[in-house]
Amino acid sequence: MKSRWLVLLTAGLGLLALPGSASDWPQWRGPERTGVSKERGLLKDWPPAGPKLLWQVQDIGDGYSTPAVMGNRIYILGNRGMENEFVQALSVEDGKPLWTTRLGNVGSPNQEPPYPMSRSTPTIDGDMLYALSSDGDLVCLQRATGKTLWQKSLRGDFGGKPGKWAYAESPLIDGDALVATPGGPDATLVALNKKTGAVIWKSAVPGGDLAAYASAIAAEAAGRRQYIQFLDKGVVGVDAKTGRFLWRYDKTSTGPANIPTPVADNGYVYSANARRFGGGLVQLHATKDGVTAEEVYFERDVPNTLGGQILLSGTLYGTNPKGMVAAEFLTGKIKWQAPAVGPGAVQYADGLLYVHGENGEVALVEASPDAYREKGRFTPSSPPKRVRSREMAWTYPVVANGRLYIRDIGTLWCYDVRDAKAGR
Numbered sequence: 001m002k003s004r005w006l007v008l009l010t011a012g013l014g015l016l017a018l019p020g021s022a023s024d025w026p027q028w029r030g031p032e033r034t035g036v037s038k039e040r041g042l043l044k045d046w047p048p049a050g051p052k053l054l055w056q057v058q059d060i061g062d063g064y065s066t067p068a069v070m071g072n073r074i075y076i077l078g079n080r081g082m083e084n085e086f087v088q089a090l091s092v093e094d095g096k097p098l099w100t101t102r103l104g105n106v107g108s109p110n111q112e113p114p115y116p117m118s119r120s121t122p123t124i125d126g127d128m129l130y131a132l133s134s135d136g137d138l139v140c141l142q143r144a145t146g147k148t149l150w151q152k153s154l155r156g157d158f159g160g161k162p163g164k165w166a167y168a169e170s171p172l173i174d175g176d177a178l179v180a181t182p183g184g185p186d187a188t189l190v191a192l193n194k195k196t197g198a199v200i201w202k203s204a205v206p207g208g209d210l211a212a213y214a215s216a217i218a219a220e221a222a223g224r225r226q227y228i229q230f231l232d233k234g235v236v237g238v239d240a241k242t243g244r245f246l247w248r249y250d251k252t253s254t255g256p257a258n259i260p261t262p263v264a265d266n267g268y269v270y271s272a273n274a275r276r277f278g279g280g281l282v283q284l285h286a287t288k289d290g291v292t293a294e295e296v297y298f299e300r301d302v303p304n305t306l307g308g309q310i311l312l313s314g315t316l317y318g319t320n321p322k323g324m325v326a327a328e329f330l331t332g333k334i335k336w337q338a339p340a341v342g343p344g345a346v347q348y349a350d351g352l353l354y355v356h357g358e359n360g361e362v363a364l365v366e367a368s369p370d371a372y373r374e375k376g377r378f379t380p381s382s383p384p385k386r387v388r389s390r391e392m393a394w395t396y397p398v399v400a401n402g403r404l405y406i407r408d409i410g411t412l413w414c415y416d417v418r419d420a421k422a423g424r
Contacts, residue, residue, distance in 0.1 A: 025069045025400040026124040028170035029261060030347070033217050035310045037349035037399055041422040044352070046364055046376025051404060051415040056381065057095035058411045061086065063118030064168075067407060069400035070124045070143070073098065077118040077131060078410070082109045085118050087131040087139075089146060092403070095412060099146035107135035107166030114388055117409075119168035119213075125194065130178060134166040138180060140197065150197040154180060154211075158187035158202065161210045163232055168213035168259075172227070174240065179218075179227050183211030189229060189238055203243030209233045212258035219264035222246075222284040222291045228269060230258045235271045237284070237291060246291040251298050252280045259306040263316070268296070270316065270329065272304035274343070277321060279304045281332065299332035301325065307345030308396065310353065315369040317353055319343045324355065326369055338372035340365065345396040354399055356406055358392035384409040 023039040030037055043051060061078020068075045072092045079085040088100040109116045120132040129143045136154030141147060154160035154167065160182030172179040178194040185208030191200040214230035218240065225240040234250030252258075252271040263270040272279035280298040284291055303309040303318025303325050310317045316329045324340035327333060341357030348354070352375065353365040360383050366373040383393075395407040402418035 023401045025398050028121040028215050039349045042350040043419045050378025051417045054414045055095050056413045064395050066121040066396045067405045068122045075122040079118045082106045085133045101146040103133035104137035121170040123171045125173045130171040136167050154182040158182040163210050170215045172216045174218045181211045201243035203238045221267045222286040247293040249282045249293045274305040297332040302327045305343040310348045335369050347397045349399045354397045356397040360393040380413045
């Protein structure tokens with residue numbers, strides 16, 4: 001009887017969303033939205049064929065959503081057709097679905113160039129999960145079951161105005177607030193009570209910017225807590241308590257593809273736009289009336305592509321149209337440049353940069369300001385076929401709990417990148 005009880009208990013635990021660890025990846029760009037993981041004990045180089053493939057699933061639905069990982073579950077958005085965009089929970093062990101919750105329709109299905117698919121990364125906060133569809137359907141779900149607790153429409157409830165490629169942001173949770181970007185003149189940004197969805201404030205940013213495709217961050221700068229977001233007409237900061245508009249920097253904004261999440265550090269904010277082939281740094285200063293943003297530099301060859309930038313000990317890593325690049329954060333001075341896998345998305349863990357190239361290749365690169373040192377490169381097996389003109393592999397890589405996740409359209413790969421000799 002006792003052994004039967006243990007079997008039933010073990011089976012039941014497999015259905016639960018187990019608590020996470022410090023090596024989880026609970027939201028867009030990781031625990032602090034910086035693309036930086038504190039995980040250790042990972043492989044320092046890869047064999048010629050790449051790390052060990054644990055599993056591959058090819059039916060998770062279309063989209064560019066990056067996985068969020070907590071405990072024994074992966075959470076990701078997908079869509080099948082234009083009338084079914086959904087968030088789903090998958091098993092870490094084999095990628096099989098555990099639950100699926102429909103969000104709504106795919107946003108702006110007639111967009112040009114045509115990339116109508118899911119985009120947002122779910123945000124995990126304790127027992128709750130928050131997700132935003134490409135059409136602006138914002139939901140709070142029970143993480144264990146996928147049950148909807150509350151929902152809002154950025155379009156219908158706030159008069160939201162997204163860019164031509166619909167909504168792509170990943171919700172920000174900061175304390176008791178959920179921050180999102182409807183866009184438009186009345187509620188360019190909003191803060192909602194994360195437990196109920198009730199409005200805390202609506203911020204009408206001057207100019208009434210459309211929502212772009214970046215995700216907001218929280219930062220302490222110029223003597224106050226701010227939410228910083230890259231909108232259609234530039235990077236802005238608003239007061240975290242009230243939503244009051246504070247400052248704007250528009251030099252990196254050429255539209256329509258304002259995509260990379262800003263990087264903030266010690267009163268400085270970096271933003272980039274690949275369409276203009278450049279990146280800019282501003283320093284924020286407190287003034288009698290609020291905050292000003294003073295430009296420090298704008299340079300063309302600094303990390304600037306849509307795959308994001310990583311700041312480590314004063315060096316900014318990422319890609320530009322020529323390939324991998326490292327630059328001094330405070331000056332924009334290039335430290336090295338290498339073709340690598342070309343433009344791509346980056347994540348950092350355990351002294352290394354994981355790069356998912358727009359060409360589909362995956363590389364492991366030493367995070368060193370001295371020189372480009374590649375530690376491995378491979379191409380995932382059985383990649384999806386491209387059916388849209390100019391479509392590329394745009395999804396960011398994720399490392400969580402010793403596993404590397406790569407997503408490309410409807411396919412998700414899981415690799416073992418643990419170093420067995422290092423211990424954990």
